[in-house]
């Protein structure tokens with residue numbers, strides 16, 4: 001039986017991980033062996049996908065983009081300064097985090 005991606009999970013990722021997702025390349029200042037390898041903390045199963053941004057239902061209820069029908073930019077998808085490790089590579093450095101969505105197939 002073919003499975004389909006039905007579940008999503010919001011991840012908060014660091015700049016390195018976001019860059020790899022957006023451009024499919026490491027940022028210029030990325031140092032292999034020093035920085036955490038982007039997306040290395042995610043246990044991908046076959047067919048899983050990760051995309052930048054989050055689902056509309058995960059935006060806050062008073063989100064300006066939602067209430068203005070997309071006319072205005074909201075900042076639901078960024079956290080200016082987080083001390084929580086990156087969800088995608090476990091990078092412990094505090095800094096900006098961007099929302100990403102993991103699309104996965106739940107275990108039967």
Ligand SMILES: [Zn+2]
Pocket residue numbers: 059060063064065066074075076077
């Ligand atoms: Zn929003």
Ligand SMILES: [Zn+2]
Pocket residue numbers: 013014015016017018038039086087088089090091
């Ligand atoms: Zn990261």
